[in-house]
Amino acid sequence: MSHAVCNxxxxxxDHAVQAAAQxxxxxxxxxNPPVAPKEEGRGVWxxxxxxxxxxxxxxLFAAE
Structure with missing residues (x-):
């Protein structure tokens, strides 16, 4: 299953808006829901x- 990768x-x-470097x-x-690191107040994925x-x-997204 080599095609079952993140992208x-x-x-x-498809962008790292919360990463230190793009x-x-x-x-x-x-x-999963975002996690809030101890040193930051807001959650990040x-x-x-x-x-x-x-x-x-x-x-596909799971049915709601």
Whole structure:
């Protein structure tokens, strides 16, 4: 399943707006709620590389 990578997942957002540096091969994973690091007051989504993968890969959003 080499195609089941972050950049083809329904929960991937193709820009790293919350990363310290803008990375061309990174984006945000929005499969879970954001987490608030102790040193910051606002939540952030994990920054992932386009070629990363996890067990929650989805091509479509779950029905509401």
């Amino acid at each position: 083809s997942c329904a929960y991937y957002e 990375l061309s091969d990174a984006g945000l994973c929005r499969v 994990p920054t992932v590389q386009k070629t990363d993968w996890c067990g929650k890969y989805a091509t």
